[in-house]
Amino acid sequence: MDLSPIARQFAVDGRLVAIDPTGSGNVNDTYLAIFRTTFDEHRIIIQRISRRVFKRPETIMENLRKITAHVHARLEREADDADRIWQMPAIVPCRDGRDWFVDDTGEYWRALTLIDSAHAPDAAQSAEHAYEVGCVLGQFHRLLSDMDPGALQHPLPGFHVTPLYLAKYDEALKTPAAATALKASVEAQRLARFVEERREFAHVLQRALDRGELRLRMVHGDPKVNNIMIDDYTAKGTAIIDLDTVSPGLIHYDFGDALRSIGNPAGEEVAMLSKVGFDLDLCSGFCRGYMRFAGDFLTDADRAHLFDAVRLIAFELGLRFFEDYLSGNQYFKVRSPEQNLNRARVQFRLCEVIEARERAIRSLLAEC
Ligand code: GN1
Ligand code: MG
Numbered sequence: 001m002d003l004s005p006i007a008r009q010f011a012v013d014g015r016l017v018a019i020d021p022t023g024s025g026n027v028n029d030t031y032l033a034i035f036r037t038t039f040d041e042h043r044i045i046i047q048r049i050s051r052r053v054f055k056r057p058e059t060i061m062e063n064l065r066k067i068t069a070h071v072h073a074r075l076e077r078e079a080d081d082a083d084r085i086w087q088m089p090a091i092v093p094c095r096d097g098r099d100w101f102v103d104d105t106g107e108y109w110r111a112l113t114l115i116d117s118a119h120a121p122d123a124a125q126s127a128e129h130a131y132e133v134g135c136v137l138g139q140f141h142r143l144l145s146d147m148d149p150g151a152l153q154h155p156l157p158g159f160h161v162t163p164l165y166l167a168k169y170d171e172a173l174k175t176p177a178a179a180t181a182l183k184a185s186v187e188a189q190r191l192a193r194f195v196e197e198r199r200e201f202a203h204v205l206q207r208a209l210d211r212g213e214l215r216l217r218m219v220h221g222d223p224k225v226n227n228i229m230i231d232d233y234t235a236k237g238t239a240i241i242d243l244d245t246v247s248p249g250l251i252h253y254d255f256g257d258a259l260r261s262i263g264n265p266a267g268e269e270v271a272m273l274s275k276v277g278f279d280l281d282l283c284s285g286f287c288r289g290y291m292r293f294a295g296d297f298l299t300d301a302d303r304a305h306l307f308d309a310v311r312l313i314a315f316e317l318g319l320r321f322f323e324d325y326l327s328g329n330q331y332f333k334v335r336s337p338e339q340n341l342n343r344a345r346v347q348f349r350l351c352e353v354i355e356a357r358e359r360a361i362r363s364l365l366a367e368c
Pocket of ligand 1 (some may be wrong): 028
């Protein structure tokens, strides 16, 4: 598909010289577009928003405006005391002033500023990197902590409510397609048993919320390691990107999601399960960074559920991949029909590794 007519919709000076795929997202399609004038060059990020996932893309763009305004205002107030420049992507409007446009085929497109001279590795590079990832997430939670949650529309109702994924999985299991897939694969049967053994556990955070031990705050929703940008010059965390899922939720899911992804340097797509691990030095680095910024507003009850959070989010993500596999790969983008099955294997193994290291992880969390 020729994407140049899409790129030209956005209000950027100069002539388009390239537009190429970038990033490794499982949902939206992301491109880097380069425009040049006689004197300079402009680079922006252009994204096609997945309508399979986001049924009402307008809502994420309206939310994004509000989040950017809130965080930006707070960063400005605090800039003099900060030890770095915190950055965030801003909307690049269309030539007609709108924040997004819909093409002839009904696809939604938007553009964002590029966080330049920074990168977001797909996996942990070092304990220092993990520390910076923790700092960025803690700072993000802190910056959003005074935002009125009622100001945002829920982009994906039920996102990160593990029992709802379990219910969706149970529905999928009833379909003939799932029965066939399960019958055909011993590995899929093993994963189904894995889920059965953790049915009760799936409710752990939701029940704590219902009992009033935990409360909803503004969360990112997808703070995995490759959504956190590290400054190329200072090696400090500088931005968190991919703000489409920001909404009221349990910060535990964010904490767990960032930690399960930074703690396993083998990443989400590894084929050999023996490579999946949970590294305690990386875990410790992340937690120290997170607590530096967010430690002040965590309650004892919040802290008591941090271990469950990291175990649960690995389980939840594995369950989401597995359910999608059994439903014929409707949600996550795949390059092969088995990709979601393998992603589920990896997350379930990670969950097992986390379970096996429970004592060590709990004592490490208690020290941070
Ligand atoms: C999806 O598209 P991406 O890679 O930013 C997913 C997350 C998962 C992640 C796993 C909206 O995020 O919830 O944790 O894949 N995003 C959505 O890699 O479902
Ligand atoms: Mg995302």
